[in-house]
Every structure is written in structure tokens, then in C-alpha cells.
Amino acid sequence: MHDAIHIHVNGEVRTWRSGATVTELLQDLDIRTERVAVELNLEILDRAVFDRRLLKDGDRVEILGFIGGGSL
Amino acid sequence: MADDRLIIAGREFKSRLWVGTGKYKDFAETKKAIEVSGADVVTVAVRRVNITDRSKENLLDYLDPKKYTILPNTAGCYTVEDAVRYSRLARAAGVSDLVKLEVLGDERTLFPDTAGLIEAAKILVKEGFIVLPYTNDDPIVAQKLVDVGCPAVMPLAAPIGSGLGIRNPYNLKIIMEMIKVPIIVDAGVGTASDAAFAMELGADAVLMNTAIAGAQDPIAMAEAMNYAVQAGRLAYKAGRIPRKLYATASSPIEGML
Numbered sequence: 001m002h003d004a005i006h007i008h009v010n011g012e013v014r015t016w017r018s019g020a021t022v023t024e025l026l027q028d029l030d031i032r033t034e035r036v037a038v039e040l041n042l043e044i045l046d047r048a049v050f051d052r053r054l055l056k057d058g059d060r061v062e063i064l065g066f067i068g069g070g071s072l
Numbered sequence: 073m074a075d076d077r078l079i080i081a082g083r084e085f086k087s088r089l090w091v092g093t094g095k096y097k098d099f100a101e102t103k104k105a106i107e108v109s110g111a112d113v114v115t116v117a118v119r120r121v122n123i124t125d126r127s128k129e130n131l132l133d134y135l136d137p138k139k140y141t142i143l144p145n146t147a148g149c150y151t152v153e154d155a156v157r158y159s160r161l162a163r164a165a166g167v168s169d170l171v172k173l174e175v176l177g178d179e180r181t182l183f184p185d186t187a188g189l190i191e192a193a194k195i196l197v198k199e200g201f202i203v204l205p206y207t208n209d210d211p212i213v214a215q216k217l218v219d220v221g222c223p224a225v226m227p228l229a230a231p232i233g234s235g236l237g238i239r240n241p242y243n244l245k246i247i248m249e250m251i252k253v254p255i256i257v258d259a260g261v262g263t264a265s266d267a268a269f270a271m272e273l274g275a276d277a278v279l280m281n282t283a284i285a286g287a288q289d290p291i292a293m294a295e296a297m298n299y300a301v302q303a304g305r306l307a308y309k310a311g312r313i314p315r316k317l318y319a320t321a322s323s324p325i326e327g328m329l
Binding site: 009010011012029030031035036037038039044045046047062063064065066067068069 | 092093094095096101102115116119121123124126130131132142144145147160161162163164165166185188281326
């Protein structure tokens with residue numbers, strides 16, 4: 001069994017299992033990887049490393065995508 | 073006007089009307105309005121994905137990336153750091169190096185912080201971005217943006233979402249004459265005549281969102297804008313007659329009794 005960790009995903013604290021990858025987090029959240037950008041502790045991740053990057057306690061993950069917009 | 077293509081950084085665009093995708097009632101209306109407008113470039117914003125409610129549909133399900141160039145913007149960014157960060161995120165989430173760069177200076181007017189804009193553009197161009205900057209109607213700033221490597225410049229007609237139309241046609245005209253890259257008039261258009269006017273001045277394209285999405289009938293307004301941009305472009309290329317204070321008869325005097 002993996003230990004439980006706490007990570008911040010888009011500003012919300014979530015309990016997660018240690019040793020899980022970014023890909024697994026996206027799958028669990030039902031998010032298609034080809035349409036989003038993931039920032040881990042302010043580092044923008046290349047899609048190619050989603051499978052390899054492991055999440056650890058206290059990590060701050062931002063998942064962003066495109067929405068309707070002109071200017072603001 | 074098959075030979076009248078807009079080319080920016082080696083990319084060819086069919087339409088001279090570019091549209092934003094915000095403020096519509098739903099995605100079906102967004103899609104329909106874009107289709108009717110004839111636009112082939114659509115702007116999108118970069119925001120956090122909703123992780124609690126995944127039932128929500130995605131805008132990109134409605135926009136075929138083969139049909140449209142998706143142009144991410146940095147809307148809502150007030151600092152160089154934020155604008156650069158959002159541009160990088162947009163590139164990571166998307167498929168291209170295109171970015172509509174906004175560095176805003178003030179919440180009430182949403183006018184650009186042009187010093188920050190030039191600085192952010194410089195950084196992003198070095199990173200390989202194709203930077204299309206949303207700027208003020210200032211010819212000197214426009215030239216500085218070109219100098220740092222922007223392949224087009226997007227001066228405002230009026231404050232974003234204001235619908236005030238072309239507030240300073242003379243500055244825009246100077247920009248169009250001075251600046252050797254395509255000029256896309258962005259923001260402030262209220263109705264079809266504003267879009268036609270921008271094109272008659274010599275704009276290479278017009279970008280709008282609220283004028284269509286906020287109209288009582290957005291689909292009808294999208295069609296009106298399509299015609300207006302085409303009419304304005306044709307009139308510009310046709311070359312208008314000079315303005316004169318007095319009449320010039322258009323019927324001959326010869327043959328009169």
C-alpha cells in the first residue's frame with residue numbers, strides 16, 4: 001500500500017497516493033491529456049514526462065486548458 | 073478575392089475577420105456564430121480546468137482544429153511574468169507557437185501596459201513564439217513591437233467590449249502607413265459599419281468578440297460582420313473618391329436643351 005499524501009490541484013487540497021504519476025492523476029480526474037497544460041510547482045511539464053513524473057506530498061499542480069474568450 | 077490572402081509569419085489566412093469565443097449563450101451558439109462569420113482564426117483563453125465537474129463540455133469539442141486556427145490569448149494578465157507564464161502554458165496545452173499577447177495596465181479601461189507588452193513580446197519572440205500583440209493605437213509602440221520581432225500588430229479601436237467603434241482613425245491610419253507588417257484592428261468594434269470602416273482605412277484584418285456575442289441576435293450580427301469586413305476590404309482596394317466640398321455633376325451637360 002502507498003502512503004497517503006496531500007497535493008494541491010488547481011488550488012484545492014486533495015488526498016492522493018504517493019508514487020502516482022501525473023498521467024494517473026489526469027486519468028483519475030477524467031481529463032484528456034492532449035488538451036491541457038500541467039504546471040508542477042511552477043514548472044511547465046512536457047507531455048512526454050506525464051508518465052514518469054511522480055507526485056509527492058505538498059506538490060502544487062495546476063491543470064489548465066482553453067476556454068471561450070476574446071479579451072479581458 | 074482569391075489572390076487577396078492575409079499572410080502572417082508564413083501562415084496564410086482565408087478570412088480577414090477573426091473572432092473571439094467568449095460571452096456566448098452556449099457552445100452551439102458559439103459554433104454557429106463562428107461558422108456564419110466566415111472567420112478562420114478564433115481566440116481562446118487559458119484557464120484552470122474544472123476538476124470537480126467533469127460533465128461540462130469543452131469548447132474545443134465544437135471547433136475543428138483543422139478548420140480553425142486556435143489563437144490563445146493572455147487575457148487577464150497584468151504583469152510581464154503572468155503574460156509569459158500564460159503564453160508558455162498555452163503552447164504546452166495547444167499545438168502551435170501562436171499567441172495573442174495581452175499585458176493589461178488598468179482594470180477599468182483594460183488598456184494595454186505598452187512598456188510591459190514590449191518586454192513580454194521580446195522574451196516570447198526569443199522563445200520562438202509567434203507574438204501577435206494587443207496594443208494601443210500608438211504608432212511608436214507599434215514600431216517597437218515590430219522591432220522586437222512581432223510579425224503583426226493589433227491596435228485597439230476602442231476599449232475592449234466598449235462598442236465605441238473607431239475612436240482614433242487618424243492614429244490607426246498612421247500605423248497602417250508606417251508599419252510594414254499586417255495590422256489587425258482589435259477590440260472596440262460595435263457594429264458592422266465600424267468593421268467596414270477599419271477595413272476601409274487599410275486594416276489587414278479585424279478581431280472582435282463582444283460586438284457579435286453581445287448582439288441581440290449574435291448569429292445575424294456574425295453574418296453582418298462577415299459582409300462588412302469583405303465590403304470594407306473591397307472598398308479599400310477599389311480606392312475611394314476624394315472628398316470635395318462642392319458638387320460634381322455625374323450627368324453630362326452636352327445634349328441638354
